[in-house]
Amino acid sequence: QKEVEQNSGPLSVPEGAIASLNCTYSDRVSQSFFWYRQYSGKSPELIMSIYSNGDKEDGRFTAQLNKASQYVSLLIRDSQPSDSATYLCAVNRWYGGSQGNLIFGKGTKLSVKP
Amino acid sequence: EAGVTQFPSHSVIEKGQTVTLRCDPISGHDNLYWYRRVMGKEIKFLLHFVKESKQDESGMPNNRFLAERTGGTYSTLKVQPAELEDSGVYFCASSQASGFYGYTFGSGTRLTVV
Numbered sequence: 001q002k003e004v005e006q007n008s009g010p011l012s013v014p015e016g017a018i019a020s021l022n023c024t025y026s027d028r029v030s031q032s033f034f035w036y037r038q039y040s041g042k043s044p045e046l047i048m049s050i051y052s053n054g055d056k057e058d059g060r061f062t063a064q065l066n067k068a069s070q071y072v073s074l075l076i077r078d079s080q081p082s083d084s085a086t087y088l089c090a091v092n093r094w095y096g097g098s099q100g101n102l103i104f105g106k107g108t109k110l111s112v113k114p
Numbered sequence: 115e116a117g118v119t120q121f122p123s124h125s126v127i128e129k130g131q132t133v134t135l136r137c138d139p140i141s142g143h144d145n146l147y148w149y150r151r152v153m154g155k156e157i158k159f160l161l162h163f164v165k166e167s168k169q170d171e172s173g174m175p176n177n178r179f180l181a182e183r184t185g186g187t188y189s190t191l192k193v194q195p196a197e198l199e200d201s202g203v204y205f206c207a208s209s210q211a212s213g214f215y216g217y218t219f220g221s222g223t224r225l226t227v228v
Binding site for chain 1: 118147149155156157158159162170173205213214215216217219220221222
């Protein structure tokens, strides 16, 4: 079982729709959770972080965390063609000497069609 | 504020040669990380510096890889001798606090070993 799993996609949604991206993780010790956006050939860009169960909203983005189910998701409302990118889920296991290391999923490619 | 800077952006070398990648973190960031993405795989942790000290190098694949961080400022990652499987994109990231809150990535160095 991979430590962080995402559907690779591609996920295709029409412009203006809600895009829903999902991620599961295997290690219950995980303490912080991130969504990075990566455009082709560019560096990962942090767009959302979440640390406690529930929802966290920032503009058109909402991150949802359920630690009991080991599940984190990202919702993008009013999707725009500029949102087309690969979305990487990452979790942080912060304990002992391993503080600060992120475990990444392979990413979900999102395509927003005009 | 300047971001994380990496160079070169691209490097093509022959198997058996040596390559040195450089990363300049955001000024004042004590934490510096190296990650690598091999084609088709997820981004994977290589190592973590706190100032000039290696906090965690558990992700370094073998002793052909040597990372240094002189004076706690910029860092270099040397691959000697390079093998075909070392091809990929090498990302550097930095953070002021530990990675618990996420960090900023550089644009990466694409290494191709032929």
